[in-house]
Amino acid sequence: MAIRIIKHFGLKPQLLKLIEECFELIIAILRYLITGKGYANLLEEMADVQLVSDQIIAHFNESEYIYNMKHYKKERTLKYIESLKKQKT
Ligand SMILES: [Mg+2]
Numbered sequence: 001m002a003i004r005i006i007k008h009f010g011l012k013p014q015l016l017k018l019i020e021e022c023f024e025l026i027i028a029i030l031r032y033l034i035t036g037k038g039y040a041n042l043l044e045e046m047a048d049v050q051l052v053s054d055q056i057i058a059h060f061n062e063s064e065y066i067y068n069m070k071h072y073k074k075e076r077t078l079k080y081i082e083s084l085k086k087q088k089t
Pocket of ligand 1: 045
């Protein structure tokens with residue numbers, strides 16, 4: 001599905017769309033942090049960023065790279081948390 005959408009609209013417009021969606025997400029985060037309102041909008045903008053990101057990843061055929069990078073970063077963060085716990089003891 002993601003590849004069909006980016007084939008229709010093209011890479012450059014979807015990269016610009018990703019900038020737009022990232023900006024909307026930043027605004028939604030700030031609104032939620034400052035006012036405590038806009039929970040549904042926060043979720044919607046996260047979905048938008050994921051959807052357009054998925055299109056860019058499909059265009060470059062880099063799903064495996066992204067999967068591995070996410071795994072690496074998750075593991076690195078978990079190790080960092082463990083190192084912080086050890087410092088406390
Ligand atoms: Mg949006």
